[in-house]
Amino acid sequence: MRTPLTNLLKCRIPLFGASMAGCAGGALAAAVSKAGGFGFIGIAMPSNEYIDAQLDIARKALGVESGRLPIGMGFLGWWLESVADGETYIQRAAPQVQVVWLSFGRDLRKWYDVARAADASVKIAVVVNTAAEALTAASWGADILIAQGVEAGGHGAAKGVPTISLLPVVFAALQAKYATSRPVLLAAGGISTGAQAAAALALGADGAVIGTRLLATPECIGYSDAQKNAIVAADESSTARTMVFDEVRGTTGWPEGIDGRGLCNKTYYDDVAGRPFAEIKADFDVALKNGDVSRMVTWSGTSVGSVSSVKPAEVVIRELEDEMISSIRRIHDLI
Structure with missing residues (x-):
């Protein structure tokens, strides 16, 4: 498959492994990228030691001793805002990854600028919940916009709209403003199957974000x-x-x-x-x-019903690729 996302990041499959703070570590990010997608390390409460440890795990898994890794790292804006040295964590990560993912801050523009100044070559992805937010992030120069629907597991807009409604309006707004020069657009929320990811492409996305499905993998570090x-x-x-x-x-x-x-x-x-x-x-x-799950917090999206077993992340991504191709071919045959 070839989309603006695969062209930008040189990955084979237009799928991101979600930047799930505390759950997506170096092993999960590396497995997603090894399978042909693009994986992320999600940082919750950052420390230099944690960042270095997860990057080291990814380096060993990918066999990349130095230089920029074919993965990304995600940061929560509100947490960066709550510490005195938030800038240092982005500055530490940006030269070592291909993408910095930013979400849920009161002033995400600040962290966008920090990432851009830290490394001019790193790509920056911003999570948006409305067309207006998408246009704002695009005006900064964001390389990738992640349109997150209300179906998403973990955190998102309490009064958000479903992905199937959000994507077309974001796509239309970007097309009207930027035409062929728009940022790469990804869909997030309620996507656990290849058919759902293919549907996102039909709605205007250049790829999809997989979250809940990757929680049920051995590589997920945050869940028992x-x-x-x-x-x-x-x-x-x-x-x-x-x-x-x-x-x-x-x-x-x-x-x-x-x-x-x-x-x-x-x-x-x-x-x-x-x-x-x-x-x-x-x-x-x-x-x-x-460890009693009857009361513990287990973040999950609405697509959780499509998760039928615990499987290695590489297997999951390759299955999703096959499902996407089959779905696209099935729709093509209707013409």
Whole structure:
């Protein structure tokens, strides 16, 4: 497959492995890229030691001892804003990766400028939830825009729209403003199959972002086997958007209008029922200590029902490639 994304990054398959903070480490990023896609390391609460360790894992897996790695690294703007030395983490990563992914900040332009100044050659991807946000990021000079629908697992716009509605309006806005010089456009949210990724191409995207499907892989570092099995056992109605998962974890620095989607569990249902938060928090803390997934947070998107087993990430990406090609050919045969 050839799209503006594959042309830009020289990857074979127009798929990003999502920058899932705390879950996508060097092993997962490397596996996605080795399979022909483009993988990311997701940084939650950055430290130089963690960044170096994950890059080292990726280097060993990819056999790249020095220079720029064929992966990216993602940063949460709000977390960078919360520390005194946020710039240093981007400056450390930018010369070593091909793409810096930026999301969920009150002033993402600041971090865009930091990344651009840190390394003129690095590509910059920005997550957007509306056409207006896409045009703003494009005006900065962003190389890649990730249009994230409300179906996405983890964090996103609480009042966002589905990917199938978001993509066409973002595509149209970019085409009207930039014509042939527009940034690369990717779809994110609710995509776990090759058919869904192919549909994103039909809606104007140049590629798709795979998140939830890659959580159920051995390379995912953030989830226990029990959480991965919970993802496999879930169906299409098993997730919900809520702030209670962040409240019990103490991660409440997200910008206004951002919440998270995860597997519905006792923590979620207790909150909906109006149980006192102190009691919910106490039970969550015990569950976290004991690895009890009935109350732990397991971020997942609406496409979780399409995840049927735990498989190596390279296998997942190659299966998605085959499914994409089959879907595109099937539609072509209708003409």
